[in-house]
Amino acid sequence: MPRFVALAYLTAVLLAPLTMVFWRTFQHGLAPVWGALSNPETVHAFKLTLIVTAIAVPVNTIFGVAVSLLIVRKRFPGKGVLNAFIDLPLALSPVVVGLSLYLLYGRNGWFGSWLLGHGIQVLFAWPAIVLATIFASVPFVAREVIPTLRELGDEQEQAASTLGASGWQTFRRITLPSIRWAVIYGVVLTTARSLGEYGAVAIVSGRIVGRTETATLRVDDSYQNFDLTGAYSISLVLAATAVVVLILMTVLKPKEQMA
Amino acid sequence: MAESHANPVALRLSRAAGTSERAGTALSLGLVSTFLTLIVILPIAALVWESKRDGAHAFWQVVSSPEAVSAFKLTIGAAAIVALVNAVLGTVTAWVLVRDDFRGKALVNSVIDLPFALPTIVAGLTLLALYGPRSPIGVNLAFTRTAICLALCFVTLPFVVRTVQPVLLELDTEMEQAAHSLGASGLVTFRRIVLPNLLPGILSGLVLALARAVGEIGAVVLISGNLPYRTEVSSVYVMGRIESGDPAGAAAVAVVLLATSFAILLGVGGLRFLVTRHERA
Amino acid sequence: MSIEIRHVTKRFGEAVAVDDVSLEVETGSLTALLGPSGSGKSTLLRIVAGLETPDAGEVILSGEDATTLSPQKRNVGFVFQHYAAFKHMTVRNNIAFGLTIRKRPKNEIRERVEELLALVQLQGFADRYPAQLSGGQRQRMALARALAAEPKVLLLDEPFGALDARVRAELRDWLRRLHEEVHVTTVFVTHDQEEAMEVADRVAVLNRGRLEQIGSPLDLYDEPASEFVMRFVGDAHDLGGALVRPHDVALRREPGDGAVEVAIERITVLGADARVELVDGDGARLAARLRRDEVEELDLEEGEILWVRPERERVFSS
Numbered sequence: 070m071p072r073f074v075a076l077a078y079l080t081a082v083l084l085a086p087l088t089m090v091f092w093r094t095f096q097h098g099l100a101p102v103w104g105a106l107s108n109p110e111t112v113h114a115f116k117l118t119l120i121v122t123a124i125a126v127p128v129n130t131i132f133g134v135a136v137s138l139l140i141v142r143k144r145f146p147g148k149g150v151l152n153a154f155i156d157l158p159l160a161l162s163p164v165v166v167g168l169s170l171y172l173l174y175g176r177n178g179w180f181g182s183w184l185l186g187h188g189i190q191v192l193f194a195w196p197a198i199v200l201a202t203i204f205a206s207v208p209f210v211a212r213e214v215i216p217t218l219r220e221l222g223d224e225q226e227q228a229a230s231t232l233g234a235s236g237w238q239t240f241r242r243i244t245l246p247s248i249r250w251a252v253i254y255g256v257v258l259t260t261a262r263s264l265g266e267y268g269a270v271a272i273v274s275g276r277i278v279g280r281t282e283t284a285t286l287r288v289d290d291s292y293q294n295f296d297l298t299g300a301y302s303i304s305l306v307l308a309a310t311a312v313v314v315l316i317l318m319t320v321l322k323p324k325e326q327m328a
Numbered sequence: 329m330a331e332s333h334a335n336p337v338a339l340r341l342s343r344a345a346g347t348s349e350r351a352g353t354a355l356s357l358g359l360v361s362t363f364l365t366l367i368v369i370l371p372i373a374a375l376v377w378e379s380k381r382d383g384a385h386a387f388w389q390v391v392s393s394p395e396a397v398s399a400f401k402l403t404i405g406a407a408a409i410v411a412l413v414n415a416v417l418g419t420v421t422a423w424v425l426v427r428d429d430f431r432g433k434a435l436v437n438s439v440i441d442l443p444f445a446l447p448t449i450v451a452g453l454t455l456l457a458l459y460g461p462r463s464p465i466g467v468n469l470a471f472t473r474t475a476i477c478l479a480l481c482f483v484t485l486p487f488v489v490r491t492v493q494p495v496l497l498e499l500d501t502e503m504e505q506a507a508h509s510l511g512a513s514g515l516v517t518f519r520r521i522v523l524p525n526l527l528p529g530i531l532s533g534l535v536l537a538l539a540r541a542v543g544e545i546g547a548v549v550l551i552s553g554n555l556p557y558r559t560e561v562s563s564v565y566v567m568g569r570i571e572s573g574d575p576a577g578a579a580a581v582a583v584v585l586l587a588t589s590f591a592i593l594l595g596v597g598g599l600r601f602l603v604t605r606h607e608r609a
Numbered sequence: 610m611s612i613e614i615r616h617v618t619k620r621f622g623e624a625v626a627v628d629d630v631s632l633e634v635e636t637g638s639l640t641a642l643l644g645p646s647g648s649g650k651s652t653l654l655r656i657v658a659g660l661e662t663p664d665a666g667e668v669i670l671s672g673e674d675a676t677t678l679s680p681q682k683r684n685v686g687f688v689f690q691h692y693a694a695f696k697h698m699t700v701r702n703n704i705a706f707g708l709t710i711r712k713r714p715k716n717e718i719r720e721r722v723e724e725l726l727a728l729v730q731l732q733g734f735a736d737r738y739p740a741q742l743s744g745g746q747r748q749r750m751a752l753a754r755a756l757a758a759e760p761k762v763l764l765l766d767e768p769f770g771a772l773d774a775r776v777r778a779e780l781r782d783w784l785r786r787l788h789e790e791v792h793v794t795t796v797f798v799t800h801d802q803e804e805a806m807e808v809a810d811r812v813a814v815l816n817r818g819r820l821e822q823i824g825s826p827l828d829l830y831d832e833p834a835s836e837f838v839m840r841f842v843g844d845a846h847d848l849g850g851a852l853v854r855p856h857d858v859a860l861r862r863e864p865g866d867g868a869v870e871v872a873i874e875r876i877t878v879l880g881a882d883a884r885v886e887l888v889d890g891d892g893a894r895l896a897a898r899l900r901r902d903e904v905e906e907l908d909l910e911e912g913e914i915l916w917v918r919p920e921r922e923r924v925f926s927s
Binding site for chain 2: 071072074075076078079082083084085086087089090092093132135136138139143145151154155157158159160161162163164165166168169170171172173175178179180200203204207236258261264265266267268271272284285286288289292300301304307308310311312314315316318319
């Protein structure tokens with residue numbers, strides 16, 4: 070009985086709708102799908118999404134690992150506050166994230182007025198999209214790495230230091246190999262979020278077709294303009310990416326738990 | 329100017345071995361704080377600043393306007409319903425994944441995370457494909473409140489499952505066997521023995537689901553139709569205010585959403601504190 | 610290398626872990642830091658290694674002030690209680706670590722590792738991972754790793770604490786022999802007095818962060834400087850307001866000479882020795898240790914009344 074309830078719920082909410090997307094996309098064969106995907110504006114949207122992800126993921130990975138090391142290994146006042154702020158973006162609406170940046174970098178914003186005065190356009194351009202994506206995906210690496218570091222303990226690192234390893238050598242040879250699965254898992258989650266961010270990006274990008282439109286915005290745009298094939302085709306590519314992400318998550322998870 | 333946030337913290341570091349290490353800690357703490365300040369804290373400060381720039385009266389006028397109130401009520405109501413559905417069905421799903429055994433369980437287990445991986449706008453479109461105007465099964469939920477709940481269920485599905493699952497895995501089945509041997513029926517054992525142990529896990533999953541549901545926009549925006557007073561949630565309302573050139577109004581409602589997020593985190597944090605009493609010495 | 614600890618104090622919050630301790634460890638010696646848990650012995654060892662910084666006092670290594678020197682620069686080998694094995698590296702790479710980061714030539718590293726593998730009897734295990742070793746093997750690997758870069762001091766924190774009794778006894782012998790072979794200044798921490806007495810040539814007894822006494826095992830047993838040392842090192846019982854060792858308890862059949870009246874509760878024969886458990890009129894218990902033939906000669910029986918007198922006793926002013 071519980072099995073039936075659980076499977077029925079998953080099917081109704083998750084599996085059946087996903088199957089429908091496949092069917093809807095290829096309803097009229099492959100040609101319209103290819104047509105929709107090779108549309109230059111769509112290609113541009115995908116390119117922009119990839120570039121934004123390529124910036125946001127490394128930035129958040131370095132930040133996530135550094136902040137995890139600080140929180141787990143060092144003692145300093147204000148640690149609790151720092152810890153709370155890292156998790157904050159998880160609890161925030163993407164709309165709040167987007168609007169915050171919109172106001173900070175807008176014409177009358179604290180930074181925006183100065184930057185615009187010096188000819189630097191952040192809002193409605195790619196820098197704002199990058200900032201919004203980084204903001205929304207800040208916590209993922211740290212959330213995976215912090216518990217792994219805690220569990221690892223610092224004995225191996227101390228052993229390395231008594232054997233003459235410098236701080237950097239200890240990090241490179243002992244700490245990083247021990248937390249690598251947690252880092253990779255965090256990177257996978259960050260990538261998924263970066264590729265899929267909608268709300269925050271919708272606000273700060275200005276949604277200029279062929280210029281500041283990302284893949285998720287393109288889905289919305291196509292749907293609103295009754296280009297269902299376009300919307301479904303782009304969705305399918307994004308869903309396929311999600312499936313790859315999912316497979317990576319499944320493959321990486323047990324390893325991370327064993328470590 | 330951002331460095332000034334980090335420096336007082338960095339200066340009072342505890343005595344660690346070697347001054348170079350201490351300097352290294354101070355430097356990385358400074359960099360990390362600066363990054364977090366620039367990316368997260370300053371934007372939020374700008375949002376709060378903007379919302380109260382025209383004074384408390386203006387803020388209140390926006391927030392208490394009938395359309396904003398209606399959107400907020402809908403948001404909270406839908407989020408609460410979805411959180412409860414998740415608490416029940418998420419726990420059942422976690423139970424099935426840990427205690428039950430059937431072909432394809434591993435597959436089901438990995439599919440649970442799909443909503444984490446799938447872009448929210450795609451999730452919305454996906455639901456429209458099955459439960460929209462051209463529904464092949466004849467169920468058209470588009471532009472209804474039910475659709476909003478459905479979309480929120482989709483995006484919040486993994487939270488409770490993933491917080492309850494590890495607790496269930498660790499749970500000692502001997503405790504249940506002891507209860508059975510003392511004459512407790514299956515249902516009584518679940519209610520009196522298993523559930524109290526799962527409650528902290530359920531609650532933390534619930535908070536995450538609730539926070540996520542209150543702020544969600546991508547999954548909702550296509551399927552809800554955004555009809556004012558009927559199917560417009562707060563996040564969509566904020567977006568609408570921005571698009572119609574009223575950033576101050578948008579900021580006011582966004583601050584309410586921000587405060588709601590904090591309240592959820594604090595409120596359930598307190599509840600969790602009560603529920604986990606027995607784990608503290 | 611000699612170690613000199615001068616007036617070292619270390620606090621953790623309110624708690625004083627090490628309280629104004631001064632002691633010297635001579636070059637080439639094998640010294641035990643002995644004490645119950647919470648006596649500050651591990652903290653003191655970690656201060657010598659540079660893993661903790663003292664709040665006050667100095668650590669002098671080979672005559673040079675090393676108090677603020679980082680662990681990397683002290684050239685000490687440290688063996689952790691739970692091995693601190695590098696889980697993602699093979700035994701070979703674990704042992705080679707100290708040499709690899711010093712960028713020694715590859716063939717030199719290979720030779721040295723082979724030498725150490727032989728020394729710790731792990732020749733066949735070079736390509737295994739720590740998870741595939743037993744506790745004793747892991748501990749020997751940790752020792753080899755600590756010795757690889759030829760440290761001037763070897764520090765071991767409860768090196769046998771996590772092992773079962775039989776392996777522990779084996780490793781004790783082995784550590785003694787190793788010390789005779791390698792002759793590096795060695796300090797190890799233990800809470801087991803038997804282990805300290807058996808392995809070390811000098812023992813420092815710590816209690817509540819303070820140094821109670823330092824000396825040879827025999828000194829500690831025969832000339833304990835405090836009641837704590839007397840009780841902690843070997844058995845000791847109260848007898849008429851003094852402390853006495855079980856083999857210093859003389860049994861008689863007649864009263865007199867201030868002897869105390871006791872009843873025999875139980876006689877346990879342990880090979881050539883016998884232990885006679887006694888209880889006095891107030892219900893206080895003590896034990897006498899005799900040779901088995903003495904018990905037979907005296908014809909002792911359980912339940913009998915006897916008189917006891919200490920042959921050697923000690924009174925400590927508290």
